[in-house]
Structure formats: structure tokens, C-alpha cells
Amino acid sequence: MRLILALALFFAAFSAHADVTIPHLDIGQGGHCVNDPKFMRMNHGDLLKHQRTITVHQGIRGGRYSLERCVNCHASKKNNSVLGTNQNFCQGCHVYAAVKIDCFECHSSRPESTAELESDKHE
Amino acid sequence: MDTLVRKQKELRNFYLLVVFGLMVAMTGMGAAHYMEEHGHIVTGMNNQVVWGMPHVFAIFMIVAASGVLNIASIGSVFGKKPYKARGPLSGLLSIALLAGGLTVLMLDLGRPERVIVAATHINTTSVFGWNVFLYSGLFSLVAVYLWTMLEARMNPWTKPVGLLVFAWRITLTTGTGLIFAFLVARQAYGTAMLPPMFIVMSFSWGLAVLYIVQAAMYGWNRMSLNPHVLRRFRNLLGLFILSVAYLVAVYHMTNLYFARNSAFEHFILIEGGIYPLLFWGGYFFLGTLIPLVLIYSPNLGKHCHVLLASLLVVVGSFCFLYVFIIGGQAFPLSIFPGYEVSSTFGDGQIAYYSPSLPEILLGCGGLGVAFLITTVGVRIFEMLPHDEAAAE
């Protein structure tokens, strides 16, 4: 429901202000996403939800639509995260669309390899 | 002219009460927000005492919400007139207390913003899951019940709906008791005594709350309670207090008899510091003995004494719940019987708990919500019990 509302607002914003600038996102590594970007923009929420259920409950890991994979590719090279500024991949678009993300209250917003390096440094 | 001035003054006082209720409720919401921002670290609760002050308030209100309906039930199911006159008030108080209690319970969750998950994903083996259904069911049933009592054309339905509400609320309080009765591993809980004990407690606490609210309404309208009605209420309250004391005694006696639980009883009744103090001083002395004296002494038993007894019953109930909920968790689980146990996680030690301001404010906020609903409800609907016609 929230998603639909957000998307409605998203498109409303477009139609009302045709000259509005879409956010310039730092897409990190970029390249080919697991699906067409347009499709991902619309459906990533549902895909992640489905993936999380089979990962947590059935132990199927390394899936095509895992959050870890999103982060691994799309973390900014500058601050090594998908959050931080309104240019960062997840935060930028979610701020633009005014949809709260609570994924990263629990999940790491940084790619696996570097997150581990960081935590090793802390020891 | 005089009545006009009086009416204006009354209206002003009404708004003052509403503002007061709103302020208390908003303070509670503020405290909940603070707890959500910082996490439960700002409360006194921890990994050993996982339920604290909010649960004392919430369980009091939820149990009383069920018991307060007793009056309506006696009126509409058994057709006793003085009780019938109090049916609407009893229904309103039930909704108010339930709303207050559930507000506290929900806002104390670790993720209160996800409370909707509790409605969309119900685990059918969980007594908490059943309670989600029982609580929301009671809300709607009592709303219908009120409708049948307040709307003349619906009056014929009062009895069947009243019967349904009666069955529902007994089930609901059973469910509340089962929350603890199903905790097999804890010495304080895990006994089939708890549902009946909670049901009888609900009678006592609910009647006390109703009496207090009724006294306030009569005071507001400069009316005095019909002596017949007073006598009935007094005797009923006395009976309920005695019944609760009996069940509490049996609950502790059984535990005392079981060797495996005697250490726990020793803790809760003698050695445990604040817990025996609250049990004997708060629940037994203030909440049971004094009210019984006030009710049964030949020279006492007047309206003011019964009112004081009702207030003391409420005080005693909070003391009892504090000992039951927090004391029950403070005593260590017996995982390794026959051993002296120590660890970094509080094994074998009495857990420490000290309630913090935010959680107390949250609990008071729930009372504020209940107060607000009652004040507004009493103003909007015709709730004042009239005994002139009803007196026998």
C-alpha cells in the first residue's frame, strides 16, 4: 500500500512539474542489473520481500534478488555505502520518493568484503 | 438563571477534565516515542526482567476492563434492576480500560510501528495471538452491547448480547491468565490456578473501578447513592476481595508445598526485599485487610468507606501485579537443579529491576486514555445511574 502511494506521488510529481530533476544517483558499480532497471524500480520491494522469506525460512542463500547483492553492486565508491547522502543509491531514491526504508536498521548498508574489513579493524 | 450559571461552570470543569486527560495521555505518548527512539535501554527492563512497569499497568487495565462488565452482566443477564441502571456505565468503562491497557501494551513493543503485523500474521498456537482476536472482539461486542442498552428499540437484544459478552469476557480473562499459565518453566507461573484467579481478580478490580467512577459522577451531580444500592455494592466488593484473597492463598500454598518451588516462595514472601514488602504491605494489608475492615466493621461501611476501600483495592492490585509480574521474573530460572550457578547472564542470581520514568509515564498515559474516554463518554451518553425508579 505504501509503495503504491509512493509511486502515485512519484508520478504525480512528474506530471505536475515536468521540469523537475530526477535524483542523480551514484549507482556504484553499475552495469547490468539483475533485471531491467525500469522493472527493478517498480518491483524491487516485492522481490526483496520474497527473497527474504525464502532465505530466512528455507535457508536459500545467494539468491538473485538478495539485499546483499543490491548493496554489493550499488554501494557508492565514495563512502562505500548505499546510504549517507541523497546521491547514494537507496537513500537518494527513497528520499526522492518519500518512502521510509527500514531495511538498514538491521541490514548492513555496506558491501560484505569491506564491512568485514572494517569490523576486523575495530578489534 | 442560576441553572445557566451552573451549566456554564459545569461545562468549564468538563473541559478542564478533558484537558487534564489529554495531557496525561500525551505525556504517555511522548514517553513511548522516547522509548522507541532510544530503544528499551531507557527503561528499567532488561534481558532478565523483560516485562516491567508498562505490563503492570496494561494487565491491570485489561483485567479490570473485563471485570467491570460484571455489573452489566448481572443487570441484563440476571435482570437485577440496580445493576441494570449501571449497565451502560459498565460497558463504557470496559471499552475505556481496554483501550488504555492495549495502548500501553502496544506502545511498549520493541517495534510498535509493526503492530499491524500482529493482526496480519497470527500464530494460532500462541495465546497472545488468541488475545489479539479476543481483545478486538470484546471491543466490538461491548460497542454493540452499549447500543442495545442505550437505544430503546434495541433493548430486546440486550439479554442475548449480554450473554455473549459475558461468555466472551470470561474467555478473555482466561486468555490473560493463560499468558502466564502457559509459561511452563517459570516457578511463578505455569499453573492452571492463574485463569480462575485472574477472573476473580477481574471481578474485584472492575467493581472497585466502577465504584470510584460512579462516586465521582454522583459527586459531580451532587447526588448521593441509594442506601440499598450501596449495601449491595459493599457486600459484593467484600465478597470479591475475600475470593481473591482465597485464590491468592491457594496459589501460594500449592507453591509452598512443592519442594521445587519453595525457594521461590521464600523469596517472594520473605526474603525478596521489595517484593514481600509490596505483597504483604501493599496487596495484603492495604489492598485486602483494610478494605475488608472498612466494609464489614459495624460502624463503617458508609459510602466514603466503600469508596476508600475501592481505591485501596486498586492500590493493592498494582502491588500484587508488580510482585507477580516483576518478582516472578526476578527469581532465577531453575535450569540446573542441585547446583550453585553463576554466569555473565544472571544465571542463579536475583535479577535487578528499577522502573524508569518513561515506562511509568507510558503506563499513566494508558490510564489517561481510559480517563479521557470515560469523561467524554459520560458527557455524551446518558450514563448516570438513576436509582429512584430502580430502587427496590
Add this chain to the structure above:
Amino acid sequence: MSDMDSDRRQFIGRSSALVAGLTLAPGMMLYDLAHGRPVGEPASSKVRWGMLIDTTKCESGCDECVKACNKENGLPGGTGPTDEQWIRKVQLTDLKTGKKTSLPMMCQHCAEPPCVDVCPTGASFKRVDGIVLVDRHLCIGCRYCMMACPYKARSFVHEPLHDQKPDVPRGKGTVESCTLCVQRVDRGETTACAEACEKAGHKAILFGDLNDPDSEISKRIRQVASIRLRDDLGLDTGLHYEGL
């Protein structure tokens, strides 16, 4: 790219496990490797993961298992009343004989888990391979499971967290406990605590499949006297204790 990456990680994981296995405990490790599932395959109900803890080998001053658990799962390792402890060392003294015992205590991964029974939303659940977990997406933080657990195995996250491990997401307001290192088990590895105990030279924690009659753990449970904690409750725990 990430496919390659995960393949690489898996290769490294498996080959290092193989090396460790060959040098440390051939029987157990090779057995576990045989159970490593291919990526994309769900956990199997034919398996029941469990542990056998030999309290006679557990050293009282040693907390290598606790440290390893904290490191693997990104726990800060505090021991205050509001700090999370997935595994703890318990010191026992027999009241009659004065005999001292030391053992690690954690989620017992019951077959009939009370936490799962009481959870209102179904966030507490048992995976088909016997691992009891919390789905934090569903956990509303009511703490009823903590009330119900006979082993006090669960912790509540009392504060907002940062820098969680990518494999072990965890956050404020939800309940958590030992996951039997599910992220490692899914890769076909043993748990962090068992590995650390082995490395420390104690070998007090044996992890394996209780359903496989030929597994190291099943063989040992058949040979030695072991008990399960609070067996009177009939919860059929996955953890067995030897020498208690």
C-alpha cells in the same frame, strides 16, 4: 560479477574448511562437508542439527566459544543486563559434593520450542532442519518468547545498532538468540563456537546431524551418557550435555 564473487567465496570457504578438516578433525569435518547444500537448495527436513557438549572437556576459565560467537555474529560482547549474549559460559558447583563444572549455554534448539508456540506473529520459528530462529521482519518485540524460554537463551536488542555483519542482520526492538550459525551451516560449515573450541584444543563442542546414524555426533551420543537440560519438560532439545 556477484555470481563470480559468491562462487569464489564459496570456494575459499570450502577449501579452507577442507584444509582445517584434514588437519583438525577429519571425521567430523568431512562429514559436514558432505552435507553442504548447493546454492539455491532449501534446508532439508532429513537433517536435524544438534550439538553434544562434553562438560568434562570444557575449561572453566576459557571463553573462546563466546568470543568466536561474538565475532562471527557481530555482537559487541558486553555482559551488562541489557547486552545481548547468544552464548554464555555457566559455572556450576554441585551443592552436595562441591564438584565444579563449566559449560557453554545457548539456545537448545528444541524440537518443541516454547518460544515458537507462544510467538503471536510466527516470527519465532523452527527451520525444517531443527534450527530455531527469529524472523526479525515479523518480530514485533513483545518478548513473550523470552518469558517462555526455559533456558533464558534469548536476548532483546535494547539499542539502535550500526555496522551489523552482512550475513547476520540484527536490529533494535527485536529478539534474538543463537542461530546455530545458520549462515555457516548453509555454507556447509560448522558453528563458530565449535570451531573455536576445537582450535583452543578442548574439543568440547561437537556439532552435527542427529538424524544421521553414521554422524560423529550420533555415534558419540550412542556411546556416552549424556543428558538434555530440563528434559522433564519434554522439549526434545537439539543440544546434549555429557558429564553432567
